[in-house]
Structures are given as C-alpha cells and as structure tokens.
Amino acid sequence: MEREEYIYRWNFTYRIHHWLIVLAAAVLALTGFYIHWPFLRGTPGGIDLMGWMRFSHFVAGYALILGLVVRIYLAFMSTFCADWREFGIWRNLRNVPSTLGYYLFIKPTHEEHGRYNPLQALTYLFWVFLILFLALTGFALYRGKVFGIMPAPDSFQWVNTLLGGESYTRIWHYLATWLFLITVAAHIYTAGLTAWVNRDHTFRSILSGYKLKPRRA
Numbered sequence: 062m063e064r065e066e067y068i069y070r071w072n073f074t075y076r077i078h079h080w081l082i083v084l085a086a087a088v089l090a091l092t093g094f095y096i097h098w099p100f101l102r103g104t105p106g107g108i109d110l111m112g113w114m115r116f117s118h119f120v121a122g123y124a125l126i127l128g129l130v131v132r133i134y135l136a137f138m139s140t141f142c143a144d145w146r147e148f149g150i151w152r153n154l155r156n157v158p159s160t161l162g163y164y165l166f167i168k169p170t171h172e173e174h175g176r177y178n179p180l181q182a183l184t185y186l187f188w189v190f191l192i193l194f195l196a197l198t199g200f201a202l203y204r205g206k207v208f209g210i211m212p213a214p215d216s217f218q219w220v221n222t223l224l225g226g227e228s229y230t231r232i233w234h235y236l237a238t239w240l241f242l243i244t245v246a247a248h249i250y251t252a253g254l255t256a257w258v259n260r261d262h263t264f265r266s267i268l269s270g271y272k273l274k275p276r277r278a
Contacts, residue, residue: 068274072270075135086241093118093238095114126192155179198230202230
C-alpha cells in the first residue's frame with residue numbers, strides 16, 4: 062500500500078521568479094513578432110503602436126536579463142535552492158538516452174534524479190546561453206542606450222560585424238527566438254506528461270510550491 066505525502070519543492074522566491082520570467086518571455090515573443098510583422102495598424106494621430114511595442118519589448122528584455130542574473134545568483138547562493146551541481150554537462154548527457162526514451166514512449170520508466178532530470182538540466186543550461194545570445198543580438202539592433210548607459214550602436218557593433226551585418230543579426234535573432242519557443246513547448250510537454258503519469262501535481266507545484274511524493278507504507 063502506498064501513502065502520499067506533500068513535499069515542498071519550490072519556495073516562494075523561486076515561484077515568483079519563475080512567473081516573472083514567463084511573463085517577460087511572453088511579452089518579448091508577442092512584441093517581437095509584432096515588430097517583425099505588424100499585424101495591427103495604428104490610426105493616424107492615434108496611439109503609436111509600434112513605438113509602444115518596441116518599448117515593451119526592451120523593458121521585457123531588461124526584465125529577462127535581470128531575471129537570469131538573479132537565477133544564477135540563486136543557483137549558487139540560495140539557502141533553499143542552490144542547485145548549481147544539478148547542471149553538470151557530462152553527467153547529464155550520459156543519462157539523456159534513458160530520459161528521452163521515456164518521454165518518447167519508448168521506455169516505461171526512467172531513472173530518478175535530483176531536482177531536475179537530465180533533459181531539464183541541459184535545457185535550462187542551454188537557455189542561459191540562448192538568452193545571452195538573444196540579448197546581444199537584440200542590443201546590436203537597438204538604437205538607444207542599453208540600461209540608459211551604453212549607446213547600443215557603438216557598444217554592440219561588434220556583434221553585427223561578427224554575424225556578417227545587421228541583416229544577418231536580425232535573422233539570427235529571429236531564429237533564436239523560434240528555438241527558444243520550441244524548447245519552451247518541449248518543457249511544457251515534459252512537465253505535463255510527468256504530471257499526468259505520476260499524478261504528482263507537477264503543474265500545480267509551481268503555483269503552490271508543493272507536489273505529491275508517493276511512498277511505501
């Protein structure tokens with residue numbers, strides 16, 4: 062017979078940080094696609110819709126960058142979720158086949174890991190570098206001052222030069238956005254499958270902080 066107990070998985074700081082990142086990413090995606098393809102038109106003398114979209118895009122970008130800095134700090138310094146050891150690349154790579162087989166319905170189970178399984182850990186680590194790439198290419202396309210301090214055209218011209226020009230920077234920025242969205246969709250799928258199969262309140266835990274852990278009586 063099995064009894065179920067709640068375990069405290071995500072503290073309040075982590076949960077608030079998670080949803081602020083979700084909000085920033087959603088605003089970035091929406092405004093970014095609008096900037097790429099203006100699907101709504103403003104009226105003459107009315108609201109400068111493109112201007113507001115660009116403003117919102119960069120405010121959300123700043124929020125995402127600051128959120129990344131906070132998350133890296135928590136990974137090393139948090140008393141509750143200092144989880145930097147979970148992100149070992151080689152150890153996680155060795156365990157990817159087993160975990161991937163489970164999510165592709167090839168294997169019935171997979172080995173239990175710590176806070177994150179290998180796919181999660183590698184995805185989160187990949188996001189760190191992807192967000193940095195999006196930030197650099199975004200600033201290279203910007204015409205203002207980054208954080209109100211550095212003039213973007215002068216400070217990030219090297220990014221355009223490295224990628225072959227501003228047009229190529231724009232293409233890389235766009236493709237990186239799609240890559241980020243695809244990995245987010247994969248993240249939601251794996252969390253949803255885990256919650257459905259294990260009935261452990263995985264989705265609910267990012268709101269409440271608690272998930273169910275089955276144990277033997």
